[in-house]
Amino acid sequence: MISGTLEILIKLQDLEHMLEELNSPEYLNILKESSGLSDEEAREKIQKSVESLKEDIKGLKETLPKDIVKKYDRLIKRYGRAVVPVVNETCLNCFSHIPTSFLTKSGELVECPNCGAFLYLPIPEKEKKS
Amino acid sequence: MLKELLKKEHLIMNMQARQKDEALEELVKVLKFPPDKERLLLETLKKRESIGSTGIGKGIAIPHARSVVLDKVYLVVGRSKEGVDFDALDGKPVHLFFMLAAPPQDPGTQYLIALGKIAALARKLVKNQDYLNIDDPDEFIEYLVKLAEEE
Numbered sequence: 001m002i003s004g005t006l007e008i009l010i011k012l013q014d015l016e017h018m019l020e021e022l023n024s025p026e027y028l029n030i031l032k033e034s035s036g037l038s039d040e041e042a043r044e045k046i047q048k049s050v051e052s053l054k055e056d057i058k059g060l061k062e063t064l065p066k067d068i069v070k071k072y073d074r075l076i077k078r079y080g081r082a083v084v085p086v087v088n089e090t091c092l093n094c095f096s097h098i099p100t101s102f103l104t105k106s107g108e109l110v111e112c113p114n115c116g117a118f119l120y121l122p123i124p125e126k127e128k129k130s
Numbered sequence: 131m132l133k134e135l136l137k138k139e140h141l142i143m144n145m146q147a148r149q150k151d152e153a154l155e156e157l158v159k160v161l162k163f164p165p166d167k168e169r170l171l172l173e174t175l176k177k178r179e180s181i182g183s184t185g186i187g188k189g190i191a192i193p194h195a196r197s198v199v200l201d202k203v204y205l206v207v208g209r210s211k212e213g214v215d216f217d218a219l220d221g222k223p224v225h226l227f228f229m230l231a232a233p234p235q236d237p238g239t240q241y242l243i244a245l246g247k248i249a250a251l252a253r254k255l256v257k258n259q260d261y262l263n264i265d266d267p268d269e270f271i272e273y274l275v276k277l278a279e280e281e
């Protein structure tokens with residue numbers, strides 16, 4: 001099971017990635033190409049999505065404890081991300097080794113001992129669907 | 131590139147869903163993730179639709195998202211002969227879904243490149259409706275790969 005705070009942080013981080021994508025020039029091109037919308041129409045559609053997304057991000061933040069939001073904002077400002085996966089016992093923000101004792105804490109709110117990012121630890125095998 | 135992502139076990143030839151959320155659920159289920167992971171990916175995809183439908187019109191939708199819970203890029207293809215109500219740009223039902231999901235760390239922006247390739251493939255697919263008439267999964271994948279590689 002994932003802790004409530006971690007779950008909200010993951011959702012929040014996913015929304016930040018969405019925002020980043022919507023704001024990218026690549027995405028504008030993909031949308032125009034696939035939908036046949038004009039440049040102006042595509043920009044307008046993206047703008048609407050961006051505004052609605054910003055509201056969602058704001059709303060989600062309000063459900064988190066203030067100190068967590070502060071930490072989250074600081075991480076985003078500094079690294080462009082705040083919640084990162086751990087792959088091969090490595091923090092994917094700073095690429096430092098995550099101690100084995102951390103790896104059993106999947107689902108808990110854990111911070112990287114080196115960079116302070118919130119960690120998404122791999123789910124142990126036994127919890128996986130057969 | 132799409133060839134590597136198109137997998138028979140990630141293909142639904144006849145989707146059961148008729149509504150938007152059901153369709154996303156059906157597409158995500160194919161990946162057989164543990165429950166927490168499945169739920170988080172699904173919520174991110176639903177949120178993406180809520181801020182603007184990825185139904186690009188002419189029967190095709192490309193639900194897509196990046197999520198912290200993913201370890202690699204996944205593509206699920208789902209076809210619905212009856213069509214799904216997906217709030218598409220042109221208001222028409224969606225018959226073909228390309229659901230693209232990727233981890234946030236994305237070396238060489240593989241995800242956006244894949245998204246671009248799917249968009250290009252979609253343009254070719256809508257020229258005729260052949261994809262509705264192929265019922266063999268291997269043949270279906272072969273058809274998509276061939277079309278994707280055509281200039």
Ligand SMILES: [Zn+2]
Pocket residue numbers: 091092093094095096112113114115116117
């Ligand atoms: Zn770190």
